[in-house]
Amino acid sequence: MMMLQQQANDHAYVHTLAVTDGHARQSCLALSIGAHLDPGIRRKHRPNEDTVLITHGVMPFASPEPFVLLAVADGMGGPGHGQEASQLAARSLVAYMSGSLSSLQRPPQDWLSQLTAGVQYANRVVYERNQQQQTIMGTTMTAVMVTDATAYIAHVGDSRLYLYREPIGLVQITNDHSVVASLVAEGIIAPDDIYTHPKRNQIYRSVGSEASVEVDASAIPLAAGDILLLCSDGLWEMVRNQQIAAIVTTPMLTPSDTAHTLIQAALAGGGEDNVSAIV
Template identity: 65%
Template sequence: MLIQQDIHPPVTSQQAGARTLTGGGGGVIARQQALALQMGSELDPGIKRGQEPNEDTLSVIRGEIPTTPSKPFVLLMVADGMGGQADGQEASRRAVQLLSAYVSDSLRSPQATPETFLPLLRAGVQYANRVLYQRNQEQCTNMGTTMTATLVVDATAYVAHVGDSRCYLYRESVGLSQLTQDHSLVAALAAAGIIRPEDIYTHPRRNLIYRCLGEKLSVEVDTSTVPLAAGDVLLLCSDGLWEMVRDPQIAAILASPTGDPSHTADALVQAALAGGGEDNISALVARVSDV
C-alpha cells in the first residue's frame, strides 16, 4: 500500500499494531480500482466531561492482503467505553487493540477473500467481546464498550457494529444514510412507534443500550456491505457527536466543498461542542476520491 501522506504521528500498540488516534489526524492512501481514501479524525472530551478520562477511542490501521497482486486494506474503528471512567477508557482501547490484531492477522492469510471479509470482521468483534467478558468475570469489573468498525478493501466497505456509535455514508445523489442501527432503548421505542424519532435526543433514558461488548459471553454483531464510489464520505462517530448534531447538519458538513476530511472532522466536533458537548466526542471521516 502506498501511503502518500501521514498527518498524524502513529501511536502503536505492541499487542495489536494499531494506529490509535488520540486527537486530530489524517492521511491519504492509494487503493486499487482507481480510488483513493483520504481520512481525518478529531476527538474531544466534551464540555461537561472535560476533566474526566476520555472513554472514546478512534483507530485506523492499514495493511496489505497477500494476494496476487496484493490488496491494501484500511480498518476504521470507533469505540465508546462504559462502566466507570477508567474502566470505560480501558474497555474501548482494549477492544480496538483486540479487533485490530484479529483482523490484521486474519487478512494475512492467503485464504482471505472478499467472501471471508465480513465473517472475519464479525468474528473479530466477538473475540474482543469474549476477552472483555472474561476480564470482567475474573476481576469483578463491569467494563463494556460499543464498537463500530469499517473495513475498506477495493471499492467495498464492510461494516460491523455493536452499540450506539454510528457509521454514516454521505453520497451526493442520495444524501446521508445511517448504515448502523442503534442498539439502544430509545431506538427500540422509536422503531415500535412508542416515541417519536426526534424524542431519542431528549428521552430521559436515552443513554441506555441493550447490546455492548463485555456484558455477556457472546454478542450479536450487525454486519453489512456497501459499495463505494468516488465522492462518497464515510463517518464513524460516537453518540457524543450525533446526539448533539442532528442528521441534516451532519449531512451539510459532510457535503462541504472543501473536501479536507481533517477539517470536516473538526467541523463536526465543533458543532457538537456548540450543541452542548455533553459527552466525549469522536469523529472519523473517510472521503473516497479518484486517484
C-alpha cells in the same frame, strides 16, 4: 500501521490510500481519512471513554490487496473502566484481524465474516477482563474495513456509521442498539424524542457485557465521491443529521477539517459527552 487516539490534543490523522476494484483493476478509489476526538465540555476532567482506531496495510496475496480498518468505540463502566473497555476492544480487533489476514494465502470468500469474527473476539477479550477484575464494563464498536472498493461493516451499540452519497444525501447505515431506538421502532416515541428521552443513554447490546454478542454485519459497494462518517453518540446527539450533511459537504474542507468541524459543532451544541469522528 495502527493508530489509536483517545486524547483531545492528539493530532488529526490524514491518510490517502488507493483501494483497487477487484473487478476492474485499472480503476481505484483514493481514500482520504481524517479523525478527531474531544472529551467534551461536561466530561473534560474525566478519562476519555472514546477510542478511535485507524489502521491500514497491504495483504500480500498474488495481487496485493490494500485495506484500511476503521473503528469508533465508546466505553462504559464507571471511572477508568470505560476507557479501558474501548481501548482493549480496539486493540483486540486489530490483533485478531492482523493474525487472521497474515495467515491467508488468498482473499477470503467473505470479508464480512472476518470482520464480524474480529468484533466477537474483542467481545470475548473484554468479557474475560471483566471476569478477572470483577468489573462491569463494556463498549460500543462500529468497525469498517475498506478493501476491493467495498466497505464491510460490523456494529454493536449506538455509535454510528453514516454514508453521504449524491444525490441520495446522508443515510444512517447502522441501527442503534438502544432503548430509545426500540421505542421509536415500536411507535411509542417520535424520532426526535431520542435526543431528550431520559433513557437515551441506555443500550441493550455492547461489546464485553456478555460472553457472546450479536454483531450487525453489512457491506456497501463504494463509489467515487462517497463520504463515510463513523462517530460516537457524543456527536450525533448534539448535531442533527441536517447539520451533519451540511458540514460533510462543505466545499474545500479536508477530511481532517470536516472531522474537526463536526467536533466543534458538537461542543457548540452542549458537548455533554466525549465526542469522536472519523471522516
